[in-house]
Amino acid sequence: MAKIDVFLEEMLSMGASDLHLHADYPASFRIDGNLTKSGKDLSNKQVISLLGEILSKNQKQTLNKGCEVDFAYALDNIGRFRGNVFMQDGKFGGVFRIIPEEIKGFEEIQAPFVLQSIAEFTSGLILVTGPTGSGKSTTMASMIDHINNYKRGHILTIEDPIEFVHKDKKCFIQQKEIGIDIKSFSDGLKISKIENPDVVLIGEIRDQESMISALNLAESGILVLATLHTMNVANTVKRVVGLFDENNQTMIRSRFAHNIAAIVSMRLLPAMEGGRVPAYEVLVSNAASRNLIIEAKDHQMDSILEGSKKEGMQTFGMHVKRLLSERKISQDTASLYLKRDV
The missing domain is CATH 3.30.450.90 (Beta-Lactamase)
Known part of the structure; x- marks a missing residue:
């Protein structure tokens, strides 16, 4: 011991x-x-x-x-x-x-219902973002488990280290760990096409090379799930574009706009009855959001989220207000996080 x-x-x-x-x-x-x-x-x-x-x-x-x-x-x-x-x-x-040894379903992690629809996408890039300890890995594990239960296919994960262990259900799952099975994220992404996956999970996009590899996979018709340490949808777009120098930012905005399928940003808030409750901001890509990304109008992204509730989109502010109305968080907590989100 x-x-x-x-x-x-x-x-x-x-x-x-x-x-x-x-x-x-x-x-x-x-x-x-x-x-x-x-x-x-x-x-x-x-x-x-x-x-x-x-x-x-x-x-x-x-x-x-x-x-x-x-x-x-x-x-x-x-x-x-x-x-x-x-x-x-x-x-x-x-x-x-x-x-956790048990992978929880969407309802158990209190995820918005739209995450089920997002997990059923067949191609594109899905980014799950948030600060350290906000539940990104748990949410990603729930999405992979849903895919594993939902349809047949091949899922490949590239992680540092492997966190949640997935068992084959409807899907054949390969989990590769950096430093043991492959040298780096970029190496894993480069060889992933050869292994013919339907879904690729990346632990985290850390640099320009990983971002390009993820976009290449998405453009080839693969569903790619990855994480970033960003606080909201607009900040995520800025972070992705900021990985590249100014001469390449127009190009990357176009590639990112046409390949991003969804951005799910999350934070954990103190719950009224103890513990913590997740608050989500969700973008499901559409023509309007693609245009904002291409035109470098990231600051207007909230208007898309607020006007697309029927598609399951929401800002943090919208979700915080709903958690308050459901008495899941206190007025003080809501006020604090609404101020941060301004």
Whole structure:
């Protein structure tokens, strides 16, 4: 039994979503979005001992080069965790997040009904966006599971690391992990066409090369699901365009506009009765949204979302107001997030 297992078991018993380990600080647990400290400060030596015990030789070499390491860690009969280990100010730190073993359906994760229709698209690029810990991976897993139950086909996932483990149902599923099965996201995307998938899931689009590869796949008739760390629909468009230099932005706006199928942005808000509740902003691509992207009028995207409720679109503001009317969040929470969304 690794020494860190004690902390992970405590994390589960507390109902926490994350465990934070940093030198010169106590172990901290994130419960309903808030960090709670536990015990005495950990020395750098203690943190190195806790983390080093579960890292492979290659992962330690990567860490010693000044790079962070992402990996999955399984605790027998307990569960799986996503780990991130890094160096900060010359000292070690790590964050662990629980990966639920059961993949929840759309209703269980309180997703808008339109996500089912989006998951049934046959081609194009779907982006699920939001800050760290907002539920992007959970939502993507629900979408993949729906496809797996809905139709026959071949699903390929390229992840760093593999989080949710999918079993073959109607679909044949291949899950490939960066550093184990393939060298990089871009390498995985390049060879994915050869494997003839119907659906490709990318853990995260991190650079220009990955974005181009994702667009190439979408243009070839494949359904591509990916994540970005952006806060809303308009910001997502800006982030994608901003991956490219000014000379190529007109071209990428056109390619992105014609291949983006949907953008689903999400955040987790404090719930009235404890826990957290998701708030979604949803764009389903249409002629009007394509024109705004091509014409660089991203700031007008809210007008499309507000005027397309029948198609399942909505802004964060619209969803926050609905959550308030349903008494799922408090007036204070609604006011805070509506101010942020202005």
